[in-house]
Amino acid sequence: MKKLPEVVETKFAALFTALQHAADDLKIAGAEACLIGDFSQVSLINDSCRQLQTLETDIKSVINSFGKTPKIQPSDAPEFYKKKKFRTRKSRGHIRVTIADSVFEESTIAQTFVKALKAFGLERVAKLNQIITSIPLLAKTPVTNSYQTQILCDGWYVTTHVNKHTATTLLKDISRQLGTPIKIEFIE
Numbered sequence: 001m002k003k004l005p006e007v008v009e010t011k012f013a014a015l016f017t018a019l020q021h022a023a024d025d026l027k028i029a030g031a032e033a034c035l036i037g038d039f040s041q042v043s044l045i046n047d048s049c050r051q052l053q054t055l056e057t058d059i060k061s062v063i064n065s066f067g068k069t070p071k072i073q074p075s076d077a078p079e080f081y082k083k084k085k086f087r088t089r090k091s092r093g094h095i096r097v098t099i100a101d102s103v104f105e106e107s108t109i110a111q112t113f114v115k116a117l118k119a120f121g122l123e124r125v126a127k128l129n130q131i132i133t134s135i136p137l138l139a140k141t142p143v144t145n146s147y148q149t150q151i152l153c154d155g156w157y158v159t160t161h162v163n164k165h166t167a168t169t170l171l172k173d174i175s176r177q178l179g180t181p182i183k184i185e186f187i188e
């Protein structure tokens with residue numbers, strides 16, 4: 001049964017109407033107590049009003065979840081899963097970057113990305129203050145409280161936590177800002 005019977009729905013509608021009237025009465029009594037200056041009574045009335053609102057939201061959530069199958073998790077399931085020894089995930093290829101007649105093509109996107117940044121000049125790129133996944137693209141000190149991958153290259157820590165899309169976007173943006181032509185190709 002996915003839907004409440006009509007009689008039950010009618011009774012719930014009447015209950016919600018009664019709750020609304022009770023809340024309205026409490027609000028009026030609270031306003032009168034405020035005018036008199038009985039602030040202890042005002043706080044009691046406010047608490048009662050909040051309890052009525054909580055009751056109403058709890059009842060509505062129960063009604064909305066009626067008929068839905070509960071998600072039962074097995075109690076003997078482990079809290080974590082170990083990574084498989086033999087992953088079926090494969091490399092999605094790499095990129096080839098051409099900057100001013102120099103071609104950079106490494107086995108991974110991250111390695112090609114770093115070579116391209118070196119071709120632009122790490123000092124020049126650092127001045128652009130690029131941010132990648134909420135940390136600086138280039139920094140003099142490593143970021144230790146983050147999951148991003150960084151490698152040390154010519155005194156700079158380069159964030160290499162990139163995929164094809166991010167690397168391409170960043171390299172094109174850096175190229176535009178430095179006024180250096182760039183060509184990026186995807187190799188499968």
